[in-house]
Amino acid sequence: MNQEAPPLVAGRKSPWELNPKTKRDDMTQETKFCHNCGTEIDTEATTCPNCGLLQHDKALHTEQKNPGLAAVLSFLIVGVGQIYNGQIGKGILLMVIQVINFFIRIFTLFLWTPVYLAVFAYAIWDAYNVAKKINSGEIEM
């Protein structure tokens, strides 16, 4: 029996016990937060120990959009909210439609205004809703 052998577990020190400065870095690398309840959980965990929710990597990696910001952007310039959401083609199309509507409006002495306003309202509504659907995973970008 070798009495000089160090105890395997009791004597072993964690890196942060040896150097307190490494603790914070180590913590941020080894833990993540449940996207449902916010409990700090291990990065390798597949379910949250607090609420039991499955940790979808897709949901965690999806870039979250701000629906209010998307709506405001399309309010300021029609189509910009769509571009912010990543729907660049739709955004440019709405911009082009609205430029055409702007000129038709003048040529028709503003009889075309309801159409112009309808596209305007649609762009704001769409930007807001698409941002929400991206956040919930309903629309994959």
Ligand SMILES: [Zn+2]
């Ligand atoms: Zn949770």
